[in-house]
Amino acid sequence: MTPAQIPPDLRGRRARDPFWVAASALFNGIQRVRALRTPVLPPVTPVDRTLTTVVREARQEAEDVVSLRLAAPDGRALPAWQPGCHLDVRLPSGRRRQYSLCGDPADRRTYRIAVRRLPHGAGGSLEAHTLAEGDLLTVSEPRNAFPFLPRDRYLFLAGGIGITPLLPMVQAARRLGADWRLVYTGRTRASLPFLDELPADRVEIRTDDDHGVPDCAELLTRAPAADAAIYCCGPAPMIDGVRAALAPHGPATLHFERFAPAPVVDGRPFEIELRRRGVTLRVPADRTALDVLTEYDPAIAHSCRQGFCGTCRVGLLAGDADRRHPGDTDPGSLLVCVSRTSGGRLVLDM
Known part of the structure; x- marks a missing residue:
């Protein structure tokens, strides 16, 4: 008897074809198995990477340079960081500024940053110099756009406040047992922060009032070897001078960080x-x-x-x-x- 010859039931419905009944059951079973194997993903929520910190110490480090030591208000450990990292700092006015971490990465209880006062700047440095112990600051988790890479030989070139990202690198190079030199330049010795934290045997201090404006090609001769990794941080003319003086196809590698963006020199409106x-x-x-x-x-x-x-x-x-x-x-x-x-x-x- 074919499905068409099967008489309808009491409600007038014809019997279902056994083949399609079996096929439907098989299909539904496969779908249920797939559903069991498919993990249920939680909804995606944005990750908040900001931190509330409190100023534990504000200290004068040099002429027009103040350091700020930041900690979690409850004293908990802060996110880890490596040499070259910086913080995005939201000042009380709402201004956002970036400051290099210049403390000890092994210290998970505090972050240290340093700010040079710029009387004719956009106001961020002036505001940072008014901060005092107990003030709250919102900062980002540390980010690294200037990574320190393990090498056998280094030349560090710092211009003024450009010492801040290089200071932890110098300490890391010492721990690595690497051969390194630091040339630290600035207007006057009184304007250079953290001199007391640098080992004198491998550091050369060159100030404009004693030595004149440095010649970048001459600074590069301080490298301990031709293949040294060169880390440079300072004002734009210093970085541009070092880049111009470095042999383009030589064995040395240049790593640098600017505190301000490079000027637009070939743009069109x-x-x-x-x-x-x-x-x-x-x-x-x-x-x-x-x-x-x-x-x-x-x-x-x-x-x-x-x-x-x-x-x-x-x-x-x-x-x-x-x-x-x-x-x-x-x-x-x-x-x-x-x-x-x-x-x-x-x-x-x-």
Whole structure:
């Protein structure tokens, strides 16, 4: 008897074909097994990487330089860090600044940063110099854009407050048993912080008032060997001079960190359209899109201003981007602190 010949039941429904009944049961069983094997993932929640710290000590280290020692209010251990790390610090006014960690990475109870007072700066250093013991500061967890790599030989070149990221590196090089030298430059000896923490036998102090403005090519001759790793931190002219003086294809490797972004020297004016805000802003040839954006809205997120942290990345809806950082490769977004366009307009998802 075929399914069509089977008489309907009392409700008028025909009997189901046994083949399709079996096939349906098999399919439902497979789906249930798959459901049991598929893990149930918890909802994704953003990770808060900010820390509330309290100033445990504010100490004058040199002319116009103060160090701040920060700790957790309850005394708990702070996240670990390595030489070269920095903190993003949100000052009480809301200003955000980046300061290198210059203490001992083995000390998990405190972070130490140092700030040079800049009377004609944007106000962050002046505000930092008003901080006192007991003041609360919000900081990021340590981040490293200037990593210290194990090598056999080093030359450290510090300019003024540029000693801060190099100080833990010098101590790390000593622990490694490496051959190293440090040349520490500045205006006057009184302006140089942390002199008392440096071993005199491997450190050369060169001040403008005693030795004149340093010649970068001559500084490089202090390297203990031709293949030394060179770590440089200081004002932009010093870094640019060292880069220019270093043999481009020589065995030495250069690692550097700027305290300020490199100037825009070959830019063209362009426009940025903030699509969601319905606003178009003009960016001059010698300024970055981030400069103009923060003037329009000071709350726009940013941090390093040099392209490595990604904090200022925004969606790019249209426009031919001139990308100026190796990490700015996503065609659907843009690092507004460094990348721009050779002309015309960029349409941003803002």
